[in-house]
Amino acid sequence: MNAFADIKPPPLADYNHADCMVYGIGNIGRQDDGLGWAFIDWLEGSGLCDMARTTRHYQLHLEDADLISTCRKVLFVDATKVADVTDIRLENVSPKLDFSFTSHALSIPAIMATCQQCFDRVPDVQLLTIRGYEWELQEGLTEDAAANLQTAIEFFSQRGP
Amino acid sequence: MSRKLVIDPVTRIEGHGKVTVQLDGNNKVVGARLHVVEFRGFEKFIQGHPFWEAPMLLQRICGICFVSHHLCGAKVLDDIIGTGHSTGRNITVTAEKMRRLGHYGQQLQSHVTAYFYLIAPEMMFGMDAAPEQRNVLGMVEANPDLVKRVVALRKWGQEVIKAVLGKRMHGISSVPGGVNNNLDIAARDRLLNGEDGLVGIDQVIEYAQDGLNMFYDFHEKHRDMVDRFGVVPALNMSLVDEDGNVDYYHGKMRIVDADKNIVRDLDYHDYLDHFDEATEEWSYMKFPYLKDIGREEGSVRVGPLARVNVTKSYGGDTPLAQAALERFHDYTKGKANNATLHTNWARAIEILHSAELIRNLLKDPDLQKDDLLVTPPKSDWTGEGIGVVEAPRGTLLHHYRANPEGNIEFCNLVVATTQNNTVMNRTVTSVAEEYLSGNELITEGMMNAIEVGIRAYDPCLSCATHAMGQMPLIVSVFDAEGKLLDECIR
Numbered sequence: 001m002n003a004f005a006d007i008k009p010p011p012l013a014d015y016n017h018a019d020c021m022v023y024g025i026g027n028i029g030r031q032d033d034g035l036g037w038a039f040i041d042w043l044e045g046s047g048l049c050d051m052a053r054t055t056r057h058y059q060l061h062l063e064d065a066d067l068i069s070t071c072r073k074v075l076f077v078d079a080t081k082v083a084d085v086t087d088i089r090l091e092n093v094s095p096k097l098d099f100s101f102t103s104h105a106l107s108i109p110a111i112m113a114t115c116q117q118c119f120d121r122v123p124d125v126q127l128l129t130i131r132g133y134e135w136e137l138q139e140g141l142t143e144d145a146a147a148n149l150q151t152a153i154e155f156f157s158q159r160g161p
Numbered sequence: 162m163s164r165k166l167v168i169d170p171v172t173r174i175e176g177h178g179k180v181t182v183q184l185d186g187n188n189k190v191v192g193a194r195l196h197v198v199e200f201r202g203f204e205k206f207i208q209g210h211p212f213w214e215a216p217m218l219l220q221r222i223c224g225i226c227f228v229s230h231h232l233c234g235a236k237v238l239d240d241i242i243g244t245g246h247s248t249g250r251n252i253t254v255t256a257e258k259m260r261r262l263g264h265y266g267q268q269l270q271s272h273v274t275a276y277f278y279l280i281a282p283e284m285m286f287g288m289d290a291a292p293e294q295r296n297v298l299g300m301v302e303a304n305p306d307l308v309k310r311v312v313a314l315r316k317w318g319q320e321v322i323k324a325v326l327g328k329r330m331h332g333i334s335s336v337p338g339g340v341n342n343n344l345d346i347a348a349r350d351r352l353l354n355g356e357d358g359l360v361g362i363d364q365v366i367e368y369a370q371d372g373l374n375m376f377y378d379f380h381e382k383h384r385d386m387v388d389r390f391g392v393v394p395a396l397n398m399s400l401v402d403e404d405g406n407v408d409y410y411h412g413k414m415r416i417v418d419a420d421k422n423i424v425r426d427l428d429y430h431d432y433l434d435h436f437d438e439a440t441e442e443w444s445y446m447k448f449p450y451l452k453d454i455g456r457e458e459g460s461v462r463v464g465p466l467a468r469v470n471v472t473k474s475y476g477g478d479t480p481l482a483q484a485a486l487e488r489f490h491d492y493t494k495g496k497a498n499n500a501t502l503h504t505n506w507a508r509a510i511e512i513l514h515s516a517e518l519i520r521n522l523l524k525d526p527d528l529q530k531d532d533l534l535v536t537p538p539k540s541d542w543t544g545e546g547i548g549v550v551e552a553p554r555g556t557l558l559h560h561y562r563a564n565p566e567g568n569i570e571f572c573n574l575v576v577a578t579t580q581n582n583t584v585m586n587r588t589v590t591s592v593a594e595e596y597l598s599g600n601e602l603i604t605e606g607m608m609n610a611i612e613v614g615i616r617a618y619d620p621c622l623s624c625a626t627h628a629m630g631q632m633p634l635i636v637s638v639f640d641a642e643g644k645l646l647d648e649c650i651r
Binding site (some may be wrong): 031061062063065066070097098110113115118119146 | 297301316
């Protein structure tokens with residue numbers, strides 16, 4: 001675990017409110033790209049955060065600016081192939097129009113900036129990335145990715161300070 | 162020394178393509194091609210699957226026009242089990258109207274995506290603007306109120322899809338012989354009246370009119386460029402009803418020429434008698450054409466521009482769209498319109514038309530009826546079917562054959578982008594000749610002009626072949642021997 005030394009574990013209680021959302025990004029038909037949805041599966045099954053809204057999508061769309069405009073806090077969960085993420089990383093995200101738009105990809109900072117520009121508000125946003133390894137057309141996580149998911153689960157299951 | 166300019170990938174389209182432009186020693190364009198360089202293979206891997214899985218699996222070909230693929234496949238399944246229009250025992254009125262509602266909802270949200278997210282940035286900032294600005298996030302910065310309205314429009318369209326298919330993407334509604342649900346009153350009312358965070362139908366129609374007015378303003382300011390950009394000939398094809406008016410869900414295929422004379426009316430079940438497909442070694446995308454006329458004269462254009470060229474009227478039930486259509490028809494004095502950028506005009510009209518069609522359906526009590534399914538006897542099994550719908554990008558055809566066990570043995574998909582292959586290549590050539598010929602230096606604006614020409618068709622290369630990954634623009638210049646002279650990436 002290497003990536004959240006500067007951020008204390010957020011107790012799930014922080015997200016356990018109706019104006020909070022946990023948003024899984026990914027594609028369960030692409031092996032470890034399903035990590036974001038798998039985290040949501042666990043969260044919904046655990047009963048630890050029943051008040052929060054949960055959602056799953058393949059990728060971000062501009063409409064997500066409208067979606068998060070109704071939230072006070074949002075936790076995005078996504079798989080990553082970035083090698084310097086050993087297992088999981090949690091980071092705070094700030095709005096930024098990074099002009100990353102294509103019809104197939106839009107960044108979280110750009111969604112936040114759009115929310116800010118169009119709806120005059122922006123929620124607190126954190127991004128949990130979980131390291132994945134294989135992205136072929138196949139369902140199911142690899143063993144190493146499943147272990148990283150477990151690390152994320154244990155991290156979020158900790159009691160808050 | 163001759164040079165070859167490569168635009169790879171072409172950005173802000175659905176999928177991955179590249180363009181090569183061959184220049185001679187005087188920098189005159191001597192050839193241009195749109196290459197589709199990916200392979201997807203849905204026609205192959207559906208083989209062996211149970212026939213009823215096809216509309217569910219094949220809609221996964223695309224994240225934008227999945228409803229069209231779902232419905233097209235459903236119409237094939239109707240044929241296979243012995244129901245549908247062609248058998249004289251059609252699906253129920255409620256089932257057909259539910260399918261139409263989902264179809265119109267998808268057309269609205271797909272057109273809104275293309276028109277506002279992908280095309281409007283050029284209208285707002287111009288073709289020479291920096292790529293960092295010339296996209297939807299540039300619009301967020303320049304006009305957040307417009308983007309807010311666009312988000313509201315797309316969201317509403319997605320809610321229509323969700324009300325019919327259960328999910329915003331890749332849901333299931335159509336089954337062999339009908340649909341699996343009607344429209345509940347609560348969903349109907351929130352789409353009609355809106356609720357907190359969701360606009361109602363009156364606002365949708367107002368926003369659609371704003372979108373059309375945006376084109377009128379742009380056209381007024383840049384009339385010469387818009388009217389002269391990529392004017393290329395092609396026959397025009399669309400599904401039409403018995404009155405010769407566009408029907409997005411069902412009808413006969415009508416093909417008209419430049420004077421709007423009818424070149425062909427055909428039952429789409431006979432498409433193999435009329436169409437052939439040419440191939441080129443430099444592209445995975447085929448080139449369909451009317452076989453008796455030949456490839457050069459017999460290639461067709463499909464999609465918004467073709468549809469508004471073919472249709473005579475929208476009828477009295479959609480008066481705002483009808484007025485817009487009449488203005489469009491008057492502009493070319495009854496002739497077919499071949500101006501590539503007028504495709505965006507046609508697309509804006511169809512956003513309005515879709516909104517009015519949806520409003521009419523939402524007010525139709527047939528959608529709350531329970532007669533959803535026709536189940537013919539097993540003896541009516543035909544084992545083969547063909548379905549056609551007007552997808553947002555144009556005429557879409559699915560054709561399957563299943564064995565007696567019900568497993569698919571043959572599948573052929575002819576998607577709109579494939580139909581447009583020849584006319585897109587003509588557009589690329591026309592724009593390259595206009596913007597690149599005689600110039601020593603290739604500017605960003607020149608390259609983007611070519612992309613604008615392609616983007617007007619809103620090509621879905623995902624549907625035609627495959628799409629994945631990031632899409633940076635790489636431009637490479639080659640000499641006649643294929644030696645790389647220069648390369649830049651944005």
